[in-house]
Amino acid sequence: MGFTATLRPGLIQLRVLDLDKTLDCYKNIVGLDEVGRTSDGRVLLKCYDEFDHHSVVLRKASEAGLDYVAFKVADAKTLEDIKAKTEKFGYKVTELKANDEQPGFGKRYAFTICTGHQLQIYSDVELAKKFPPIKNPDIWHEQPRGMRATRLDHFLLYGPGIDEAERFMKEVFDMYVPEVCNTPDGKRLAAWITGSNKAHDLAFVEYPKPGKMHHFAFFLETWQDVLNAADLIAINHLKLDIGPTRHAITRGTTIYFWEPSGNRIETYCGGYTAYPDNPQRVWDADQLGRGLFYFSGEMIPSFLEVVT
Amino acid sequence: MGFTATLRPGLIQLRVLDLDKTLDCYKNIVGLDEVGRTSDGRVLLKCYDEFDHHSVVLRKASEAGLDYVAFKVADAKTLEDIKAKTEKFGYKVTELKANDEQPGFGKRYAFTICTGHQLQIYSDVELAKKFPPIKNPDIWHEQPRGMRATRLDHFLLYGPGIDEAERFMKEVFDMYVPEVCNTPDGKRLAAWITGSNKAHDLAFVEYPKPGKMHHFAFFLETWQDVLNAADLIAINHLKLDIGPTRHAITRGTTIYFWEPSGNRIETYCGGYTAYPDNPQRVWDADQLGRGLFYFSGEMIPSFLEVVT
Amino acid sequence: MGFTATLRPGLIQLRVLDLDKTLDCYKNIVGLDEVGRTSDGRVLLKCYDEFDHHSVVLRKASEAGLDYVAFKVADAKTLEDIKAKTEKFGYKVTELKANDEQPGFGKRYAFTICTGHQLQIYSDVELAKKFPPIKNPDIWHEQPRGMRATRLDHFLLYGPGIDEAERFMKEVFDMYVPEVCNTPDGKRLAAWITGSNKAHDLAFVEYPKPGKMHHFAFFLETWQDVLNAADLIAINHLKLDIGPTRHAITRGTTIYFWEPSGNRIETYCGGYTAYPDNPQRVWDADQLGRGLFYFSGEMIPSFLEVVT
Amino acid sequence: MGFTATLRPGLIQLRVLDLDKTLDCYKNIVGLDEVGRTSDGRVLLKCYDEFDHHSVVLRKASEAGLDYVAFKVADAKTLEDIKAKTEKFGYKVTELKANDEQPGFGKRYAFTICTGHQLQIYSDVELAKKFPPIKNPDIWHEQPRGMRATRLDHFLLYGPGIDEAERFMKEVFDMYVPEVCNTPDGKRLAAWITGSNKAHDLAFVEYPKPGKMHHFAFFLETWQDVLNAADLIAINHLKLDIGPTRHAITRGTTIYFWEPSGNRIETYCGGYTAYPDNPQRVWDADQLGRGLFYFSGEMIPSFLEVVT
Known part of the structure; x- marks a missing residue:
């Protein structure tokens, strides 16, 4: 595979x-589709170019921020392997039953890493009702709208002890680390x-x-x-953080802005094609x-100071 | 990893x-760098965004076409594993010693698959003298020139028995098959x-x-x-096959043209982000x-008829 | 001015x-707005970035093609001057009264030139109900849709005696001729x-x-x-003539396709900034x-053969 | 015309x-061609897509800034008409003889307007030795390099009494004013x-x-x-002012940066197609x-404070 x-x-x-108001931003400005709602009032969303049931969930709360992020793993066997490796690494793992809280999703395992973030893993999820064409496929069913976000892309998490977190991602999630930043010592x-x-x-x-989210990104x-996204930020009077600009790190082009609840969204494009070698x-x-x-070559204060 | x-x-x-004449096209129109020459007169080239020693070799011959393509595998153990699986699959494998014929490359294994194409595998290759920046890296050392080809991307091979070839790529190379085309039966x-x-x-x-190459592609x-590449094709009076257009298959945008020796080059851009699930x-x-x-929605005759 | x-x-x-069916194409694929209908059933349309009342009129008929094209001139005095010069040039001029047949338009003068095409001129037209923002203006009111045609751009007319037509455009319309093609003689x-x-x-x-239209163009x-327009042509199964490609003439990038009635539309982009000197x-x-x-560097037969 | x-x-x-150092920036980063030097050491430059002899002159001085800007007018008669209208408007006009100080240029008239800026007009200038192709023309002779500046585009001048300056441009230069900004009174x-x-x-x-230049712009x-220009600013460690961003005013996309002598350059793209009606x-x-x-929707202090 x-x-x-x-x-x-x-x-x-x-x-x-x-x-x-926040849902309106995700649907009508970012361009996501509403997939459904849960009995407890959460809203399920997805990007037009994603196959799985949903990828973004909004939960009304008194404080903005991240509940958790979940990674899809290769298959059921891999799910159990990573669960076992996570426990061996030293994190306590909780099982979440299929369709329990996340409609369409199979069994998930949840655990909190040293940085204070809850991560989850799953291998099984239903296809969305409306996924990209696959039989003599057109490139899309409907012309993408708004910012034309294609998929959930990545997250930036702030917390203590990232050395351990990085080691966890390598040893347990079998990931690699294309780029790092080190202090003088x-x-x-x-x-x-x-x-x-x-x-x-x-x-x-x-x-x-612990447990802070700097941003999450759509591709x-x-x-x-990226220009179109910036135009929509301006027209809709959303609050821009920075951009359009380029990250030398990853080489992607980017905008950061805050959605109406104060979560920072990145609309990210490009980035090099990474290889572990x-x-x-x-x-x-x-x-x-x-x-x-x-x-500009200069740090902006909001990058280090504003998180949810 | x-x-x-x-x-x-x-x-x-x-x-x-x-x-x-052909080298001039690769260097000054496509935009590759010449890395060196072998004692038998072959020319070694690479794209500006590749790390490894070289990726394209030109050998003067009386007939255009493909000598072989080689895949980099994860590490030395994987190399031996794939070699063993290849032999078990039924293909005879030949060992090519390090630096033998391909300067900078470690040990390679070569074998011919049912379609008549020679494939090779290797896990070890020296870094190029000039590779992309990695220390507080700028996005490139020098502004890319010509068509601004970033890397060798893919190949399209024509030959008999592709069912078996596909099975080989899945079972031995551990690849997957995002898209296929089937006959009515x-x-x-x-x-x-x-x-x-x-x-x-x-x-x-x-x-x-057997053994025919339709095209190979730069990204x-x-x-x-893509527009710039087409402009350079026009200005340099290269022979266009088709494009700029889009493949619905893979969704990439594309041009096909023939370099001066008659090998078909694709300049390919985009394509969906594939996942095995x-x-x-x-x-x-x-x-x-x-x-x-x-x-256009219509097959062009040259696609099925012209190969090297 | x-x-x-x-x-x-x-x-x-x-x-x-x-x-x-044709109206659906102009509105939902090309992206024009319907402004209104006349009592005789004609449909008035405009592009989102145009200020004037309407720019495109569809009239149901038994044969596709061009009724006429009309040029806006600088002011009322210029209108009378050009009318007089047109008559002096030798063409019979007919006056069309304000709001007669074209709602929102002031007085027009109509005449047929040697190539068999009816041209019209006018200096006065009402602003559209929905025109681009002008007070602390956003870049648009609504995100452009479909092909995102910004304005009516130009026409290509086929007919006999274009030497005279060119002279008319220079002497009477005060235009200039940035580019020409001549026969060997x-x-x-x-x-x-x-x-x-x-x-x-x-x-x-x-x-x-006489009187044939090769195409008219939206900008x-x-x-x-241009890529987006081509994608929409494919998805909507419109008939492509050629493109995306570049005209060396004018340097614009372009697609030609036929709308459902068989009129050829160009979606044109770029082109050099022309100056009379x-x-x-x-x-x-x-x-x-x-x-x-x-x-491709080659003429396509449809360019010379298919007109309406 | x-x-x-x-x-x-x-x-x-x-x-x-x-x-x-400044010349190196204009030639190798912005991408201009050096046309020649004057006997007093000034350097003559032009963009690849300009026809006239040169468009940018660098003069070594102890303070950065603008000597003057010159407008090409339609023809010799217009030149004399505008000269006469300028004098009637109340500005003293000086004649500069052909080839006097600006090689290749015909007679110029110079005058200083109320804002303290010297403007010049001319109708006659030699074609450059290397101008865009015109006989069965390719789109360029050589692939544009660096920022790929196509032409000198516009200037922003700071000074007192712009009401009068605006009136002068309308009445004498026959220009119009697509966009303005007014104070509350x-x-x-x-x-x-x-x-x-x-x-x-x-x-x-x-x-x-009086007499200050905010920036001048290349198209x-x-x-x-625009992205490429920003990349070159970063790689060459030029000082960015702002961008890439969009001006709602004119709708152009833009970067401002300072060349090594401290003159602010804009690399401007797009902008609406203006019409006087x-x-x-x-x-x-x-x-x-x-x-x-x-x-961002916010003024940046450098826009109002830093001029040369």
Whole structure:
């Protein structure tokens, strides 16, 4: 099958403040489809180019932020293997039964890593009712709308002890680390981690408070779509953080903005095609501003200060 | 490491008629760098965004076409595993010693599959003298030139018995098959095969004559680069086959043209992000024209008739 | 005001066969807005980025083709001046009263030139109900849809005696001729003509039958939009003529396709910024295929044979 | 000829501090060609897509900034007409003889307007030795390099009394004003002015100090070229001011950066197609930040403070 272990981040559940207003942003500006609602009022969404049942869940709460992210793994055997390796690594694993809380999803395992984030894994999920064409397929069923987000792409998590988290992703999730940033005394400040050819499936930044989310990202196909996303941010009076710009790190082009509940969204495009045999790219901490915001070459305060 | 078995097609050796004229095309129009020459006069080339020693070799011969293609595999153990599985599959394997014929490359194994094509595998190759920046890395050392080809991307091979070849790629190379085309009686007419997130690392079309190459492809970053490549084809009076257009199959945008020796080159861009758990896309033979040349919807005769 | 005489082609009335099906194409695929209908059943349309009342009119008829094209001129005085110069040039001019047949339009003058085409001129037209934002303006009111046609751009007319037609456009409409194609004996085969910085407002090709339209064109903003237009042609099973490609003539990128009634539409993008002091570009007839279809370098038969 | 009076801004002479370093930027990063040098050491440059002898002149001086900008007018008669109208308007006009100081240029008239800027006009200039192809023309002679600047596009001038300057451009240069920004008490704060379809040939911002230049702009063909320009700014460690972003005003996409001598360059792309009959777009002063920097919606201090 070409891949082992984790395939991709496939599900994110977010806490939002004003469900209607935030949902309107995801549906009508970002361009996601509403798939359904749960009995407890959560809204299930997906991107037009995703096959699985849903990928984004909005839960009304008093504080914005991340409930958890879940990774799809290769198959049922891999699921059990990773569960066992996770327990051996030292994290307590909880089983979530099929269709329990996430309609369409099979059994999931949940655990909290040292950075304070809950991760989940699953191998089985129903196909969405409306997935990309597969029989003499057109390139889409309907012209993508809004920002034309194609898929959930990656996450950036802030928390303490990312050395351990990075080791966990390598040893247990069988991922690799195409790019890192180190402090002058050689400690890890940030790591970009992937299980595939994508430049990153997730990233960590060392941060004293546990369980924080810097952003999560949707993938856009082209730099023209990045411009279109920025136009929609302006027209809809969303709050821009930064962009359009390029990350030297991963080489992707990007915009960061805040959806109405204050969760930071990235609309990310491009990025190099990563391979585990390529040399690791290494950044010095004093160059991190340039690594993140290549054109100005300077760190922006909001990058380090504003998280949910 | 996220990947098992084959990482990617990493090397192609081509037969060319007029070495100087053809080399000029690869260097000054396609935009490759000359890495060196062998004692027997072959020219070693690479794309600006590749790390390994070289990826394209031109050998002067009386007939254009493909000598062989070689796949990089994950590591030395994988190399031996695939070698053993290849022999068990029934193909005779020959060992090629390190630096023997391909400077910078470690031990390779060569074998010929049912379609008449020689494939090779290797796990070890030196880094190129000039590879992409990795220390506080800029996005490139020098502004890419010509068609701005970023890497060797994939091959399309014509030959008999592609059912077996497809099975070989799955069982021995641990690849998967995102897209296929079948005849009305259910036989395989074509298969697009990958070991990673790329929509295809190689493809086969059923064809009575063995060992033929339809094209090999370089990857371009953007649809704007596809336009630029077409402009360079026009200005340099190269012979266009078709494009710019889109393949519905893989969804990539594309141009086919012939370099001066008559080998068909594709400049390919985009393509969906493939995953082994996504449903396979299936084409009927009578829709293959639309699958290949989405905008006109019609097969062009040269696609089926002209190979080297 | 910077411009004299003619500002731009501002109105085209087309004959269509199946009004509903053709209207659906213009509205939902090309992306025009329906502005209204006349008492005799004609449909008035406009592009999202146009200010004037309407620019495209569909009239149900038994044969597809062009009723007339109309140019907006600088002001009322210019209108009378051009009318007088037209009569002096030798063409009989008819006055069409305000709001007579074209709602929102002021007085028009109509006349038929040597090539058999009816042209009209007007200086006064109401603003559309929905025109681009002008007060602290956003870049659009609503995200453009379908092919995202921004405006009516130009026409290509086939007919006899284009030497005279070219002279008329220069002497009476005060236009200039950035690019021409001549036969080996120095006769005009084609001329591209403009009154502004646009590479062409209209063009003529010498042709024995009078009054024929080769195509009319909508302007697209980007090469990415050209790809999007081609995708929509494929998905909606419209009949492609050629493209995406580039015209060396005018340098624009382009697609030709036929709407359901058989009128050929061009979705045109780019083109150089023309100035009357730049040297005229000149094509030899035997290079016209390359001038029109730069990438293949070859004339396609439909270009010379299929007109409405 | 379609145009009256002024055709375009065709020449700018800049003061630079370090001639070699600054010249290197214009040639090897922006992508201009060096046309020649004058006996007093000034360097003459042009963009690859310009026909006239040269368009940018660098003069070594102790302070960066603008010597003057010159507009090409339609013909010799127009030149004398505008000269006479300028004198009647109240500005003293000086005649500069042909080839005097600007090789290849015919007679120029120079005068200083109320804002303290020297403007010049001319109707006659030699063609460059290397101008765009015109006989069965390819789209360029050589693949554009660096930022791929196609032409000198426009200027933004800061000075006092822009009401009068705007009136001068309309009455004497026969230009029109597609877009303005007014203070709450109805005074002009800024005006964007053009003599053609370009969204602006020049602009003024009201400012207490006379004769200041905010920036001058080169035109880029695509948003992809804007990204490329930003990449080159980063790689060459030039100082970015802002961008890539969009101006809501003119709708162009843009980057501002400083060349090594401290003159601000804009690499500008797009912009609407302006016509004198379209309604004027009007901005309130408190929305100017949004008008200039559409995505953040906020004024940046350097826009109002840093001029040369």
